[in-house]
Amino acid sequence: MADVVVFGGGDVARLADHYLTHDSAHHVAAFTVDRPYLSGDRFLERPLVPFDEIVRRFPPDRFEMFVALSYAKMNAIRAERYAAAKTLGYRLVSYVSSRCTFLTKNPIGDNCFILEDNTVQPFVSIGSNVTLWSGNHVGHDSIIGDHCFIASHVVISGHVSIGERSFIGVNATLRDSITIAPQTLVGAGALVMKNTVAKGVYIGERAKRFRRSSDDVDL
Numbered sequence: 001m002a003d004v005v006v007f008g009g010g011d012v013a014r015l016a017d018h019y020l021t022h023d024s025a026h027h028v029a030a031f032t033v034d035r036p037y038l039s040g041d042r043f044l045e046r047p048l049v050p051f052d053e054i055v056r057r058f059p060p061d062r063f064e065m066f067v068a069l070s071y072a073k074m075n076a077i078r079a080e081r082y083a084a085a086k087t088l089g090y091r092l093v094s095y096v097s098s099r100c101t102f103l104t105k106n107p108i109g110d111n112c113f114i115l116e117d118n119t120v121q122p123f124v125s126i127g128s129n130v131t132l133w134s135g136n137h138v139g140h141d142s143i144i145g146d147h148c149f150i151a152s153h154v155v156i157s158g159h160v161s162i163g164e165r166s167f168i169g170v171n172a173t174l175r176d177s178i179t180i181a182p183q184t185l186v187g188a189g190a191l192v193m194k195n196t197v198a199k200g201v202y203i204g205e206r207a208k209r210f211r212r213s214s215d216d217v218d219l
Helices: 011-022 051-057 076-087
Strands: 003-007 027-033 046-050 064-067
Touching (some): 027 051
Parallel strands (some): 003 064
16 A cells, blocks of 8 residues: 555546545545646645645655546657656556456556456556556557557457557557557547558548438438
8 A cells, every 4th residue: 555646636637536545555645736737735635736846745755656647749748747756756656447357467567547347368568657548458468568548448459569659549449460659649430450650640430421310210
Protein backbone atom coordinates (compact mmCIF):
# COMPACT_ATOMS: atom_id res chain seq x y z
CA MET A 1 0.00 0.00 0.00
CA ALA A 2 1.20 3.50 -0.85
CA ASP A 3 0.01 7.04 -0.28
CA VAL A 4 -0.31 8.47 -3.78
CA VAL A 5 -0.40 11.96 -5.25
CA VAL A 6 -2.39 12.03 -8.49
CA PHE A 7 -1.22 14.44 -11.17
CA GLY A 8 -4.33 15.85 -12.80
CA GLY A 9 -7.51 17.70 -11.99
CA GLY A 10 -9.94 16.54 -14.66
CA ASP A 11 -11.99 13.51 -15.62
CA VAL A 12 -9.06 11.08 -15.85
CA ALA A 13 -7.86 12.12 -12.39
CA ARG A 14 -11.38 11.69 -11.00
CA LEU A 15 -11.56 8.19 -12.48
CA ALA A 16 -8.07 7.34 -11.25
CA ASP A 17 -9.11 8.36 -7.75
CA HIS A 18 -12.16 6.10 -7.96
CA TYR A 19 -10.24 3.06 -9.20
CA LEU A 20 -7.29 3.50 -6.84
CA THR A 21 -9.60 4.07 -3.86
CA HIS A 22 -12.03 1.21 -4.53
CA ASP A 23 -9.88 -1.38 -6.31
CA SER A 24 -6.33 -1.12 -5.01
CA ALA A 25 -4.35 -1.00 -1.80
CA HIS A 26 -3.34 2.61 -2.48
CA HIS A 27 -4.64 5.74 -0.79
CA VAL A 28 -4.97 8.98 -2.75
CA ALA A 29 -3.58 11.69 -0.49
CA ALA A 30 -3.60 14.71 -2.79
CA PHE A 31 -3.73 16.01 -6.35
CA THR A 32 -1.30 18.21 -8.24
CA VAL A 33 -1.40 20.23 -11.48
CA ASP A 34 0.85 22.75 -13.16
CA ARG A 35 0.33 26.15 -11.61
CA PRO A 36 -1.42 27.76 -14.64
CA TYR A 37 -4.15 25.10 -14.35
CA LEU A 38 -4.74 25.56 -10.62
CA SER A 39 -8.42 26.31 -9.99
CA GLY A 40 -8.42 26.25 -6.20
CA ASP A 41 -6.77 24.44 -3.32
CA ARG A 42 -9.07 21.38 -3.17
CA PHE A 43 -10.12 18.64 -5.61
CA LEU A 44 -12.41 15.78 -4.60
CA GLU A 45 -12.15 17.01 -1.01
CA ARG A 46 -8.37 16.60 -0.92
CA PRO A 47 -5.49 19.06 -1.30
CA LEU A 48 -4.80 20.36 -4.81
CA VAL A 49 -1.18 21.51 -4.91
CA PRO A 50 0.84 23.34 -7.59
CA PHE A 51 3.37 20.95 -9.11
CA ASP A 52 6.22 23.33 -8.28
CA GLU A 53 5.39 22.90 -4.56
CA ILE A 54 4.73 19.15 -4.55
CA VAL A 55 8.16 18.00 -3.34
CA ARG A 56 8.02 20.31 -0.32
CA ARG A 57 4.48 19.39 0.67
CA PHE A 58 4.31 15.72 -0.41
CA PRO A 59 7.95 14.55 -0.67
CA PRO A 60 8.91 11.51 -2.79
CA ASP A 61 10.39 9.67 0.17
CA ARG A 62 6.88 9.46 1.67
CA PHE A 63 4.53 9.58 -1.31
CA GLU A 64 4.28 7.95 -4.71
CA MET A 65 2.60 9.42 -7.78
CA PHE A 66 0.24 8.56 -10.60
CA VAL A 67 0.01 10.77 -13.69
CA ALA A 68 -3.65 10.76 -14.71
CA LEU A 69 -3.76 12.57 -18.03
CA SER A 70 -5.32 11.81 -21.41
CA TYR A 71 -3.86 11.35 -24.89
CA ALA A 72 -3.60 15.08 -25.67
CA LYS A 73 -0.98 15.96 -28.32
CA MET A 74 -0.47 12.28 -29.10
CA ASN A 75 0.32 11.47 -25.45
CA ALA A 76 3.15 14.03 -25.35
CA ILE A 77 1.81 15.94 -22.34
CA ARG A 78 1.35 12.77 -20.29
CA ALA A 79 4.85 11.63 -21.28
CA GLU A 80 6.34 14.98 -20.24
CA ARG A 81 4.63 14.99 -16.85
CA TYR A 82 5.64 11.35 -16.35
CA ALA A 83 9.29 12.27 -16.99
CA ALA A 84 9.05 15.32 -14.71
CA ALA A 85 7.67 13.24 -11.83
CA LYS A 86 10.46 10.69 -12.18
CA THR A 87 13.06 13.46 -12.31
CA LEU A 88 11.77 14.70 -8.95
CA GLY A 89 12.33 11.22 -7.53
CA TYR A 90 8.78 9.90 -7.38
CA ARG A 91 8.00 6.24 -7.87
CA LEU A 92 5.00 5.97 -10.20
CA VAL A 93 2.36 3.36 -9.43
CA SER A 94 0.41 1.32 -11.97
CA TYR A 95 -3.19 0.21 -11.73
CA VAL A 96 -4.57 -3.05 -13.18
CA SER A 97 -8.26 -3.63 -12.62
CA SER A 98 -9.27 -6.69 -10.64
CA ARG A 99 -11.91 -7.15 -13.35
CA CYS A 100 -9.29 -7.47 -16.08
CA THR A 101 -8.30 -10.87 -17.50
CA PHE A 102 -4.55 -10.44 -17.22
CA LEU A 103 -2.72 -13.58 -18.29
CA THR A 104 0.74 -12.36 -19.24
CA LYS A 105 3.57 -13.06 -16.80
CA ASN A 106 5.69 -10.24 -18.20
CA PRO A 107 5.97 -7.31 -15.77
CA ILE A 108 4.35 -4.11 -16.96
CA GLY A 109 5.93 -0.67 -16.75
CA ASP A 110 5.09 2.06 -14.26
CA ASN A 111 2.22 4.54 -14.49
CA CYS A 112 0.00 2.15 -16.44
CA PHE A 113 -3.79 2.47 -16.22
CA ILE A 114 -5.48 -0.80 -17.24
CA LEU A 115 -9.23 -0.77 -16.72
CA GLU A 116 -11.97 -3.38 -16.44
CA ASP A 117 -12.83 -6.03 -19.01
CA ASN A 118 -9.51 -5.95 -20.82
CA THR A 119 -8.22 -9.34 -21.97
CA VAL A 120 -4.44 -9.41 -21.97
CA GLN A 121 -3.27 -12.75 -23.31
CA PRO A 122 -0.10 -14.67 -22.41
CA PHE A 123 3.30 -13.35 -23.48
CA VAL A 124 2.10 -9.76 -23.96
CA SER A 125 4.57 -6.99 -23.05
CA ILE A 126 3.33 -3.59 -21.90
CA GLY A 127 5.67 -0.62 -21.45
CA SER A 128 5.43 2.37 -19.13
CA ASN A 129 2.76 5.09 -19.00
CA VAL A 130 0.29 3.03 -21.05
CA THR A 131 -3.48 3.47 -20.82
CA LEU A 132 -5.76 0.58 -21.76
CA TRP A 133 -9.32 1.85 -21.45
CA SER A 134 -12.07 -0.73 -20.86
CA GLY A 135 -12.95 -3.76 -22.94
CA ASN A 136 -9.92 -4.31 -25.19
CA HIS A 137 -8.41 -7.56 -26.49
CA VAL A 138 -4.61 -7.70 -26.56
CA GLY A 139 -3.51 -10.82 -28.39
CA HIS A 140 -0.66 -13.12 -27.38
CA ASP A 141 2.95 -12.02 -27.93
CA SER A 142 1.97 -8.45 -28.70
CA ILE A 143 4.05 -5.49 -27.53
CA ILE A 144 2.68 -2.11 -26.48
CA GLY A 145 5.38 0.56 -26.25
CA ASP A 146 5.70 3.41 -23.77
CA HIS A 147 3.21 6.28 -23.56
CA CYS A 148 0.48 4.65 -25.68
CA PHE A 149 -3.27 5.13 -25.28
CA ILE A 150 -5.61 2.32 -26.32
CA ALA A 151 -9.28 3.36 -26.27
CA SER A 152 -12.18 0.97 -25.66
CA HIS A 153 -13.09 -2.24 -27.54
CA VAL A 154 -9.93 -2.35 -29.62
CA VAL A 155 -8.86 -5.73 -31.04
CA ILE A 156 -5.09 -6.15 -31.12
CA SER A 157 -4.35 -9.50 -32.71
CA GLY A 158 -1.37 -11.70 -31.88
CA HIS A 159 2.24 -10.63 -32.50
CA VAL A 160 1.39 -6.95 -33.01
CA SER A 161 3.99 -4.34 -32.05
CA ILE A 162 2.72 -0.86 -31.17
CA GLY A 163 5.31 1.92 -31.12
CA GLU A 164 5.57 4.54 -28.41
CA ARG A 165 3.11 7.43 -28.14
CA SER A 166 0.59 5.79 -30.48
CA PHE A 167 -3.17 6.28 -30.11
CA ILE A 168 -5.62 3.52 -31.08
CA GLY A 169 -9.25 4.66 -31.27
CA VAL A 170 -12.48 2.98 -30.18
CA ASN A 171 -13.39 -0.25 -31.99
CA ALA A 172 -10.23 -0.29 -34.13
CA THR A 173 -8.89 -3.67 -35.27
CA LEU A 174 -5.21 -4.48 -35.83
CA ARG A 175 -4.52 -7.69 -37.75
CA ASP A 176 -1.90 -10.10 -36.50
CA SER A 177 1.87 -9.74 -36.97
CA ILE A 178 1.96 -6.10 -38.01
CA THR A 179 3.97 -3.15 -36.68
CA ILE A 180 2.31 0.09 -35.65
CA ALA A 181 5.09 2.67 -35.96
CA PRO A 182 5.71 5.28 -33.21
CA GLN A 183 3.16 8.09 -32.90
CA THR A 184 0.64 6.41 -35.20
CA LEU A 185 -2.96 7.60 -34.87
CA VAL A 186 -5.53 4.92 -35.65
CA GLY A 187 -9.04 6.36 -35.72
CA ALA A 188 -12.25 4.88 -34.35
CA GLY A 189 -13.43 1.81 -36.21
CA ALA A 190 -10.38 1.57 -38.47
CA LEU A 191 -9.18 -1.81 -39.75
CA VAL A 192 -5.39 -1.86 -40.07
CA MET A 193 -4.04 -4.74 -42.15
CA LYS A 194 -0.46 -3.60 -42.84
CA ASN A 195 2.46 -1.93 -41.08
CA THR A 196 2.02 1.79 -40.52
CA VAL A 197 4.49 4.65 -40.92
CA ALA A 198 5.68 6.86 -38.07
CA LYS A 199 3.21 9.67 -37.30
CA GLY A 200 0.78 8.25 -39.85
CA VAL A 201 -2.98 8.80 -39.47
CA TYR A 202 -5.31 5.93 -40.36
CA ILE A 203 -9.07 6.42 -40.26
CA GLY A 204 -11.94 4.09 -40.98
CA GLU A 205 -14.84 4.80 -43.33
CA ARG A 206 -17.46 6.88 -41.58
CA ALA A 207 -21.14 5.95 -41.60
CA LYS A 208 -23.17 7.61 -44.33
CA ARG A 209 -26.76 8.76 -44.01
CA PHE A 210 -29.15 6.62 -46.03
CA ARG A 211 -31.53 8.61 -48.23
CA ARG A 212 -34.67 6.98 -46.80
CA SER A 213 -36.25 7.59 -43.41
CA SER A 214 -36.18 4.96 -40.67
CA ASP A 215 -39.96 4.78 -41.10
CA ASP A 216 -39.32 3.27 -44.55
CA VAL A 217 -36.94 0.55 -43.38
CA ASP A 218 -38.14 -2.87 -42.25
CA LEU A 219 -36.14 -4.29 -39.35
